[in-house]
Amino acid sequence: MIEAHDLTKDYGDKRAVDGLSFSVRPGIVTGFLGPNGSGKSTTMRLILELDAPTRGEVTVNGKHYREHAAPLHEVGALLEARSVHTGRSAYNHLLALAQTHGIPRRRVEELIDLVGLHDVARKRAGQFSLGMGQRLGIASALLGDPSTVMLDEPVNGLDPEGIRWMRNLLKGLAAEGRTVFVSSHLMSEMALTADHLVVIGRGRKIADTSTKEFLSQASGNVVRVRSPQAAELERLIAGPNVTVTVLQPGLLEVHGLTSAQIGDAAAAGGVALHELTPKEASLEEAFMDLTREDVEFKAAELEDEEAAA
Amino acid sequence: MSAHAHVSQLPRTAHTGRVTQARVALSEWTKLHSLRSTRWSLLVGFLLTIALPVLFAAVTSSHWGSMSPHERADRHPLDIALAGVNLSQLAIAVLGVLVITGEYSTGMIRASFTAVPRRLPVLWAKTAVFGSVAFLLMVPPVLIAFFASQAILSRHHILQISFSHPGVARSVIGGAVYLMLVGIFALGIGAIVRNTAGGIAAFAGIFFVIPPLMNVLPTSWNNAISQYLPSEAGRQVFSLTHGDHSLSPWPGTALFVGYCALALAIAAVLLVRRDT
Numbered sequence: 001m002i003e004a005h006d007l008t009k010d011y012g013d014k015r016a017v018d019g020l021s022f023s024v025r026p027g028i029v030t031g032f033l034g035p036n037g038s039g040k041s042t043t044m045r046l047i048l049e050l051d052a053p054t055r056g057e058v059t060v061n062g063k064h065y066r067e068h069a070a071p072l073h074e075v076g077a078l079l080e081a082r083s084v085h086t087g088r089s090a091y092n093h094l095l096a097l098a099q100t101h102g103i104p105r106r107r108v109e110e111l112i113d114l115v116g117l118h119d120v121a122r123k124r125a126g127q128f129s130l131g132m133g134q135r136l137g138i139a140s141a142l143l144g145d146p147s148t149v150m151l152d153e154p155v156n157g158l159d160p161e162g163i164r165w166m167r168n169l170l171k172g173l174a175a176e177g178r179t180v181f182v183s184s185h186l187m188s189e190m191a192l193t194a195d196h197l198v199v200i201g202r203g204r205k206i207a208d209t210s211t212k213e214f215l216s217q218a219s220g221n222v223v224r225v226r227s228p229q230a231a232e233l234e235r236l237i238a239g240p241n242v243t244v245t246v247l248q249p250g251l252l253e254v255h256g257l258t259s260a261q262i263g264d265a266a267a268a269g270g271v272a273l274h275e276l277t278p279k280e281a282s283l284e285e286a287f288m289d290l291t292r293e294d295v296e297f298k299a300a301e302l303e304d305e306e307a308a309a
Numbered sequence: 310m311s312a313h314a315h316v317s318q319l320p321r322t323a324h325t326g327r328v329t330q331a332r333v334a335l336s337e338w339t340k341l342h343s344l345r346s347t348r349w350s351l352l353v354g355f356l357l358t359i360a361l362p363v364l365f366a367a368v369t370s371s372h373w374g375s376m377s378p379h380e381r382a383d384r385h386p387l388d389i390a391l392a393g394v395n396l397s398q399l400a401i402a403v404l405g406v407l408v409i410t411g412e413y414s415t416g417m418i419r420a421s422f423t424a425v426p427r428r429l430p431v432l433w434a435k436t437a438v439f440g441s442v443a444f445l446l447m448v449p450p451v452l453i454a455f456f457a458s459q460a461i462l463s464r465h466h467i468l469q470i471s472f473s474h475p476g477v478a479r480s481v482i483g484g485a486v487y488l489m490l491v492g493i494f495a496l497g498i499g500a501i502v503r504n505t506a507g508g509i510a511a512f513a514g515i516f517f518v519i520p521p522l523m524n525v526l527p528t529s530w531n532n533a534i535s536q537y538l539p540s541e542a543g544r545q546v547f548s549l550t551h552g553d554h555s556l557s558p559w560p561g562t563a564l565f566v567g568y569c570a571l572a573l574a575i576a577a578v579l580l581v582r583r584d585t
Contacts, residue, residue, distance in 0.1 A: 050422055
C-alpha cells in the first residue's frame with residue numbers, strides 16, 4: 001500500500017511533482033503512466049525518501065519509508081537510473097544489499113537463478129547489457145520478498161521474451177496479494193499488465209482510474225460509417241455536437257454520436273449503410289488525448305525559453 | 310491466460326531481519342573487498358610503505374663514506390624507516406575518497422540508501438570498516454620497513470636504533486595510525502564533496518598545498534599556525550623528535566582525530582539532508 005498526499009517537489013525553479021495525491025492498493029498491478037519527464041521517477045524517489053518532498057508526504061504500508069525497521073521487506077524498488085556499482089559483480093552487489101538485513105546467501109542465489117543471471121553472476125556489472133542490468137535491478141527489488149514492489153520502466157531494454165516474463169511476474173506478484181506499482185511511458189504495455197492506472201503529466205495527476213474505464217472513456221463516440229449515400233447521411237446526422245470527417249469518398253468518421261444513433265438516423269432517412277463500426281481508441285491514443293495539452297504546453301514553454309536565451 | 314501463469318516464481322522467504330549497525334558493517338566489508346580499486350590502492354600503499362625506506366636505506370648506506378658530517382647528522386634512521394608513509398598516504402587517501410564517491414558516480418548510493426534509508430549507519434560503517442582495514446593492512450608494512458631499513462643500515466652504528474628505544478615503537482605503529490586517520494579524513498571529505506575528482510583535489514589542497522603556502526606568512530605567524538594544520542598535527546604520531554613549533558605526539562594525534570570527527574560530522578549532517 002502506497003499513499004501519497006499533496007506530494008510536491010521543486011528542483012530550483014522547476015516543479016517536478018505538483019500536488020500529487022493517490023493510493024496504490026495491494027492485490028492488483030497499478031500502472032504509473034506519463035510521458036518522459038512528467039515526474040514518474042521523481043515520485044518514486046520521493047516514495048523511497050531518496051529525495052525530500054517540498055510539500056506533502058507519502059507513506060508505504062502506513063509509515064514513512066525511513067521509519068521501517070526492515071525497509072527491503074516492505075518495498076522492493078527498481079529505479080530507472082542505474083543503481084549498481086559498475087566494478088562489482090552481480091553476486092556481490094546483491095550480497096551487500098542482503099547483508100544489511102541479514103538476508104542469507106541462499107536467498108541471493110535463489111534470486112540470481114530466478115532472473116536468469118546464473119552464468120554471469122560473477123562478472124562485473126559494468127559489463128552487463130541493458131537487459132542484464134535490468135534483471136539485476138529486479139533481483140535487488142525482490143531480494144527482501146517485499147509486500148510492495150515498485151518498478152520504474154521495468155521493460156526497458158528487455159527482449160520480447162523478457163517482457164513476457166516481466167508481465168507474468170508482475171501479475172503473479174499482485175495475485176499473491178502484493179502491492180505492485182509500475183511506471184511506464186508505453187501505454188500498450190500497461191494495457192496488457194495494469195489493472196488500475198495513475199496517469200500524470202507535468203507532475204500533475206490527470207487520471208486515476210481502472211484500465212478498463214480509462215480505455216472506454218477515452219474512446220468516446222467515434223464511429224466509422226461506410227455508405228453509398230454518404231453526403232445524404234452527413235446531412236441527416238448534422239448537429240451542434242457532431243463532427244464528421246470524410247476519410248475517403250463514401251467513408252466517414254463521426255464524433256459525438258453512438259453507432260445506435262447513427263443507425264437509427266440512417267434507417268429513418270432511408271440511407272443504406274455498408275459499415276457501422278464503433279471505434280475503440282487504443283490506450284496509446286487515449287493517453288495521447290489526455291496528455292496532449294501538457295505536452296504541447298511544454299513544447300511551447302521550451303520554445304519560449306529558447307527565444308529568451 | 311490460465312490462473313497458473315499468474316503465480317510468480319518468486320520463492321517466499323520467512324526471513325524478516327531488521328537493519329542493524331553490525332549488519333550494515335558486514336555489508337560495507339563486502340562492498341570494500343569486492344572492488345578492484347580497493348585491492349590495487351591497498352597493494353600500492355603496502356608496497357610504497359616498504360619500498361621507499363628500503364631504497365633510501367640502500368642509497369644512504371652506499372653513499373655514507375662520501376657524505377659530509379653535516380649530511381650524516383641530517384640522516385635519522387626513523388625518518389628513513391617511515392619515509393614511505395609520506396607517499397603511501399596518497400594511495401590511502403584516494404581510496405578513502407573513492408569508498409564513498411564511487412557510490413555516487415555509479416548510482417550505487419541509491420541502492421545503499423534504499424536498503425538503509427536512515428543513511429547514517431552507512432557512513433559509520435564505511436568509516437569503521439575502511440579505518441580498520443587500512444590500519445590492519447598498514448601495520449605489517451611499517452614494521453617490515455623499519456626492520457628492513459635497519460638491516461640494510463646495519464654497518465653504520467650511528468644509524469642503528471632499537472625498537473624498544475623510547476618512542477620508536479609508538480612512531481612505527483604511529484605510521485599505520487596516521488595512514489588510517491588520513492583515510493578516514495579523506496572519506497569524510499569525499500562524503501561532503503560527493504565527487505571523486507573534487508574529493509581528491511580537496512584532500513590534496515588541505516594536505517599538500519596549504520602547508521607550503523604557510524611559508525609565505527611572517528615566520529612568527531607560520532610557527533604559530535602551521536602546527537595546528539591537519540597534516541602537521543597528524544604527522545606527530547609517527548615522528549620521534551618534535552620541534553619547538555610542533556605539537557607533542559598525542560596532542561597532535563588528538564587534534565587530527567578532531568579534524569576527522571569534524572569532517573565526518575559535516576558529512577553526516579549533509580548526508581541526511583541532501584537529496585540523492
